């Protein structure tokens with residue numbers, strides 16, 4: 001992979017150049033929380049963050065958008081995804097989440113709406129330091145080798161700039177006067193020291209996460225699910241913030257005059273009531289226990305069977321935002337505890 005170094009003194013110039021290539025978004029602090037918002041210049045950016053409320057998925061699968069309008073004459077595709085969106089400051093876990101979404105939406109049947117947005121998205125990653133809720137060390141998503149266009153590793157006074165794609169290469173060619181091709185022994189030492197410091201900062205973890213698919217199987221009928229089901233508020237927050245959750249609903253909305261309308265795609269959540277209601281009003285998952293079990297079985301078992309890796313990238317958003325402390329860590333702890341008590345497999 002091609003690498004450069006960039007002195008932080010020229011970073012404002014770099015941002016100006018990147019902004020000239022499309023609509024530029026980055027992490028912005030708002031009332032102690034962070035979100036990806038459009039920025040004017042480098043002074044808007046705040047890279048000292050662990051997670052935004054919603055990840056980069058908001059640029060690929062927005063909460064709701066129109067795909068078509070219709071009237072008595074016919075239909076018209078109105079999906080708007082032509083604009084180039086550039087997102088800077090994306091952490092490795094969120095880049096892994098895009099790799100998962102790419103497989104889901106592009107690998108077999110190509111979703112045209114996702115494909116268009118993905119083609120026009122430029123991802124500039126940024127290194128991060130973990131807080132107590134980061135789990136990417138356990139899920140193997142703390143490092144990233146691909147899935148980005150450029151990646152900036154913050155080494156104090158300068159950045160290491162990793163090039164991950166042709167789009168990224170074009171940006172480095174345009175920014176030629178701001179980058180240096182020279183990678184010195186000093187920068188290699190700085191990089192190793194930074195990685196060691198970062199690794200030592202991970203506090204929370206799920207050491208047995210690699211057995212999770214088996215543990216989910218063994219615990220399918222466990223009482224643990226009832227206990228979590230009793231606490232769950234069915235608020236849907238966990239799905240909204242999880243960067244790999246992508247279920248959506250499609251609704252045709254008819255105007256009052258009944259002559260016209262539009263088709264809308266809306267993010268959905270398997271933890272919400274009515275998620276599994278089908279024609280005839282039958283509900284396959286009428287209670288919170290069943291819906292929560294679906295959420296975790298899908299994420300921690302089925303993804304592994306289908307793609308060889310879990311649908312959790314360890315971002316810690318569910319840990320941070322579930323109001324009743326149901327998250328990938330508490331569920332995993334409870335499931336391992338249940339197995340230890342009942343099946344004596346922990347020795």
Ligand code: SF4
Nearest residue numbers: 232233235236238322
């Ligand atoms: S697990 Fe937590 S965040 Fe998810 S629906 Fe239940 S209460 Fe809400």
Ligand code: SF4
Nearest residue numbers: 242312313315316318
């Ligand atoms: S399950 Fe939780 S930690 Fe894992 S990716 Fe989703 S929000 Fe992040």
